[in-house]
Amino acid sequence: MRAALSRIVMIFVGCVLLASGAAQAVTPQEILPDKALEARARDISAGLRCLVCQNQSIDDSDAPLAHDLRVLVRERLTAGDSDTQVREFVVARYGDFVLLKPPFSAATLLLWLMPLLALAGAALILWNSFGQPTRTSSAAPSSGSLSADEQAALDALLRKDEPGKS
Template identity: 65%
Template sequence: MRRIALALFLLLLVSPAARAVQPDEILRDPVLEQRARDISAGLRCLVCQNQSIDDSDAPLARDLRILVRERLTAGDDDKAVVAFVVARYGDFVLLRPPFNAHTLMLWAAPFLILLAGAGFVWRRGRQRAGEEPATPAPLTEEERQRVDSLLRDEPE
């Protein structure tokens, strides 16, 4: 029984990642199918948003996979297929959007956030460096007497 469980576990480790492409979507021509897979891997599922249409089970992703395959069988090259999808859905459909005026904030935001965080830490450090250490308030006469009495009554 242990051997069977181990064999199943090892099989799961070496098995390729499951794809959402259905058997009825697969093209007969393996070259066209590979081109479709390559294009689909770069297109974002508009429902899932963090998956490619090749990995998504969403109905819209299926429609986009079929659209890509239809365009390829119609004779479009890879760039034309991607351009067609981008014309319909915008740059957001690309998992790696191009750097242009529309996507400037998308590309610059991580660096701006990092820069703002570094500026905050630097400013906070400068403020703390300028502060003088807090000096304790002087002891009252009653407190001073208490300390003296504690120091005289030291246990042996």
């Protein structure tokens, strides 16, 4: 009985430790008392990029700028802005780069096409390196490219090197 209880406690502690690794950077002071507004704030901030970390959302980042953006999002929601108005406000301040999923537009066209261009470039390099047969300089020239004197000298050398002939 004691061993089973010990295992249950260890499993519980392990689960708590695993869950704490995925904890977000939102501090208790930032959390809104209204659960609906807090859920909206989390949804918005999960789609905003930390401008310091760049590969994390502001919800996951401990950077001071991410903290300021989280507070800004919550202030705008508390003031009565819709989710779209909050996103537009942040984008107006920081540009499309602040969005983790920027919109497809003329300004972001290169950003969206860069992976395809890189893949096409890599395929072209590989094709040029391995796809086409290369000419080697060790190949014997055709007999049509030699003059009559050169052909005669070559034939004499070949007869000289044949086994059994001297």
